[in-house]
Amino acid sequence: MLELVSLSKKFGSFTAVDDLSLKVDAGDVYGFLGPNGAGKTTTIKMVATLLKPTSGKVTINGFDAHQSPETAKKFLSYVPDQPFLYDKLTGKEFLLFVAKMYMMDESDAEKGIEEASSIFEVKPWLNKRIEDYSQGMRQRLVLAAALVHKPKLIVIDEPMVGLDPKGAETFKAHIRLVAENGSAVFMTTHQLSLAKEVCNRVGVIHNGRLVYEDLMAVFSGDGVASLEKKYIELTS
Amino acid sequence: MLKHLVGTKLHLLYLEGGERMSRHLMRSVFSFLTFALFAYLTFEVVKFTTSYLILEAKVGLFVFYRLMALAFFVFFAIISVANVLVAFATVFRNIEAEFLHTLPIKPVEIFLARFLDSFLYSSALMLILVLAAVSGYGAFFKDPVTAILGVLLSILPLILSAACLGAIVLLLALKLSKEISIKTAVVVLSLIYAGGTYMYIRFNNPFTLFTEVMKYYPHIDQYLGALDPKADYLVPSFWSANFFYFAATGNVAGAVLSALIVCGIAALLFVLMLRLAGKYYQEAYWIARHKLFERKAARSGEGFGVTAGKRARPVSLLKRDFLLFVREPSQTFHFAVMVILIGVFLFNLFEMKIYLPDTFIVSAAFTLIFAFNSFLIVAFAVRFVYPMISLEGESVWFLRSSPMKPERLFYSKLVPGVAVLSAIGIVLGYAAPSPFKNFRGLVPESVLYGLAGGIIFPSVAMVFGGAFVDYTEKNPVRVASSHGATVSLLISLGVMVILSSMVFSQSFKYFSVHTNFRFDTSVIWTLAGIGTASVVLARYFGGRALRMDL
Structure with missing residues (x-):
């Protein structure tokens, strides 16, 4: 579903991402880990077509994200770490706006909004202005917006920002369900326990290079501790 | 899709306008x-x-x-x-x-x-x-x-x-x-x-x-x-x-x-x-x-420096605002353009020779030059001083929760604006009479008006920057082109008209008598009055904005 082929991004003499190749298949929840400044956000911004690679390519569902961005983005949902919301719109209006941008017809849009808002329990708030939402509620709305059009690929930068324990639990449960239904999830997080719980594959980026990639199952023995140990070993 | 996108944008503009009203x-x-x-x-x-x-x-x-x-x-x-x-x-x-x-x-x-x-x-x-x-x-x-x-x-x-x-x-x-x-x-x-x-x-x-x-x-x-x-x-x-x-x-x-x-x-x-x-x-x-x-990647080794003692707080506030200013390309670029404009204007002033026989016309010409000088200072004030309180942005909570009076923060914003614009005002005031015959006697008055403009206009900008504060807008260009900024510009132009009429009256007297011109001291008191009123109002509205509920 998502393929990065020899992806590099240079800013002057600084190489933020260096010859990165990876694949995320349908049904995968891929945990993209790395310390601050490792190149995670730059990679994600290239996937979301907000930055153009210096070399290499990004394909989403077989479409080159920088040659045919509009086509590729039809299959994508992107949730940044600091999402943008129109404060003066209601939650419902915002979700409807997103649905329209994905060219959904009225009935599909209504259905998608109904389902997504039920999952993240924002339905009671849908007719209120977003400016009245708490931080956690805003994050729930953004996650709901990411699901409205049933994307084939969801890219999430730090999904747990502002979520309360219940919201976090809902997210974890649902993100696995989304993958089971055939979508792919590419997610960055600093919470290794979250990665351990929801991801089936993991990659570690350090100084712009992918230094490790494997199935999460290899850490099944002693749980988070072994993943943490490996992570520290790779990034120190 | 375009219809929906543009429709949503218009709906938002309408909502924001109505919201502002209510x-x-x-x-x-x-x-x-x-x-x-x-x-x-x-x-x-x-x-x-x-x-x-x-x-x-x-x-x-x-x-x-x-x-x-x-x-x-x-x-x-x-x-x-x-x-x-x-x-x-x-x-x-x-x-x-x-x-x-x-x-x-x-x-x-x-x-x-x-x-x-x-x-x-x-x-x-x-x-x-x-x-x-x-x-x-x-x-x-x-x-x-x-x-x-x-x-x-x-x-x-x-x-x-x-x-x-x-x-x-x-x-x-x-x-x-x-x-x-x-x-x-x-x-x-x-x-x-x-x-x-x-x-x-x-x-x-x-x-x-x-x-x-x-x-x-x-x-x-x-x-x-x-x-x-x-x-x-x-x-x-x-x-x-x-x-x-x-x-x-x-x-x-x-x-x-x-x-x-x-x-x-x-x-x-x-x-x-x-x-x-x-x-x-x-x-x-x-x-x-x-x-x-x-640019982000190229930045390295930037340090805030350490200041200790009593001056630590004001120096740190000034240093912070200075660094935020010079590291924002839209600010420095626009500032440089306006400084170049002033340079070109000054060059032209020193080159220009206006030898007209009619006292009314020569006084009007001097007043026009003064008005243009003032307009430059007003433009600076609205573009750079008006947004200063709003640009405190969502980080205002940090200063609000620190043991510091909001007025101190306010003065750390007003004083640099006044200092820079007063300096520009004095230079422009010095240059303004140079195209005229026997201009020397007019220089002290012209410099005084320039200095007054350098105090009054940034203060007026601060009054409206406080009254129309918007902590959610991070972009200085957008803050400086907002509704409040336009009101600030219009009020400043109103003050400019008052000052211009005073300049016309004084210069008319000067060009009528040429010699034995005596500077009218009531002008000093009037300018001091307008200056003090604008600073007091700026302190009130600026302080209020920095104290408001977040």
């Missing part, structure tokens, strides 16, 4: 009164100027409409340059644009939605004053139909053309910056702009034109198109003014043709802008973001 009733009433007053003053000034030029000075209709063309050209150039900066802030460096770029929307649709958003946001208030000016003109000729048609068929397309030209220049600059450095691209385009403006003004010198037209006296109302430089035909402002000329002289065919040309140029530039956006916007957006990240 939440800040006093502010809205005050703004309305200010605009109404200014609209009325603009109406009267235009009516008086039209009447004076045509009935008193008897310049003839042809010269009158060529002066109008010159004014339209300045208007066109200012909007166009301003739109380069505004478009960069709203089309390229904007969080909503970033959000829209992650959705499967055509780049040209994103561009159009953001362009219309910034166009409507910053043009609505300007249009009110344009309407007032054209009404003043229409009232003199007792021809409201031409005035209305003039706004619709001549001025609106002119504003749209200027905004499109600004956006086109920006797109090309970013596209060019892939081949050459962004600095070189900006320098090349700035030189083209400056060169074009210089050539236009040089070839359309009103004094030369007046002399040439007077050779045809008494037929000075007829169309003397042979005197127009051919290059003027390429400038939409020329056709805008021509529309009014032909409408006033009853030449319907000429008026229709002029309107068609102005509208045609606007349509052409709009289509060209969209074609270029369709072709280059996505690429230009990536280039702009790449440059932004490149």
Whole structure:
């Protein structure tokens, strides 16, 4: 579903991402880990077509994200770490706006909004202005917006920002369900326990290079501790 | 999709406008009164100027409409340059644009939605004053139909053309910056702009034109198109003014043709802008973001430095604001442009020689120079001082929760603005009398007015920066083009008119007596009074903004 082929991004003499190749298949929840400044956000911004690679390519569902961005983005949902919301719109209006941008017809849009808002329990708030939402509620709305059009690929930068324990639990449960239904999830997080719980594959980026990639199952023995140990070993 | 995107944007603009009205009733009433007053003053000034030029000075209709063309050209150039900066802030460096770029929307649709958003946001208030000016003109000729048609068929397309030209220049600059450095691209385009403006003004010198037209006296109302430089035909402002000329002289065919040309140029530039956006916007957006990240990556070894003791807090506040200022390219670029403008103006002042026999005219000329000096300081104040409190942004909680009086924070913002603008005011005040004979005696007074302007105008900007504070807007260009900034500009211009009348009165006395001129000390007390009142009001509104509930 998502393929990065020899992806590099240079800013002057600084190489933020260096010859990165990876694949995320349908049904995968891929945990993209790395310390601050490792190149995670730059990679994600290239996937979301907000930055153009210096070399290499990004394909989403077989479409080159920088040659045919509009086509590729039809299959994508992107949730940044600091999402943008129109404060003066209601939650419902915002979700409807997103649905329209994905060219959904009225009935599909209504259905998608109904389902997504039920999952993240924002339905009671849908007719209120977003400016009245708490931080956690805003994050729930953004996650709901990411699901409205049933994307084939969801890219999430730090999904747990502002979520309360219940919201976090809902997210974890649902993100696995989304993958089971055939979508792919590419997610960055600093919470290794979250990665351990929801991801089936993991990659570690350090100084712009992918230094490790494997199935999460290899850490099944002693749980988070072994993943943490490996992570520290790779990034120190 | 485009319909839904633009519809949502218009809905948001409407909601935000209504919200402002209901939440800040006093502010809205005050703004309305200010605009109404200014609209009325603009109406009267235009009516008086039209009447004076045509009935008193008897310049003839042809010269009158060529002066109008010159004014339209300045208007066109200012909007166009301003739109380069505004478009960069709203089309390229904007969080909503970033959000829209992650959705499967055509780049040209994103561009159009953001362009219309910034166009409507910053043009609505300007249009009110344009309407007032054209009404003043229409009232003199007792021809409201031409005035209305003039706004619709001549001025609106002119504003749209200027905004499109600004956006086109920006797109090309970013596209060019892939081949050459962004600095070189900006320098090349700035030189083209400056060169074009210089050539236009040089070839359309009103004094030369007046002399040439007077050779045809008494037929000075007829169309003397042979005197127009051919290059003027390429400038939409020329056709805008021509529309009014032909409408006033009853030449319907000429008026229709002029309107068609102005509208045609606007349509052409709009289509060209969209074609270029369709072709280059996505690429230009990536280039702009790449440059932004490149700058971030290149930054290293920047240190805040350590200050200890009693001065630690004020020095740290000043240092923080200074660093935030110099590290924001839109701030430094605009500041540099305005400093260069002042430099050019000073150079011209020292070169200029105005030896006129008539005391009234020579005093009026000195007052005009003073007014222009003041306008430069006002422009600085609105652009850089007005946004200072709002730019404290969402980090205001940090200072609010620290053991510091909000007034200290307020003074750390006002004092640098006053210091810089006072220095500029003193230099301009020193230079202002130099074109005149026996100017030395006028220097102390002129410097005093310059200093007063350097204190009063940033204080007025701070009054309205506090009254219309918006901690959610992070972009300084957008803060400085907001509704509150426009009110601040208008009030400052009102103060400028008061100061100009004082300058006229004093300079008239000076040029009448030449020797034994005694400086009127009441001027000092008046300036001190206005200065103190503006600082006190600034402290009140600035302090209130820094104390308000978040």
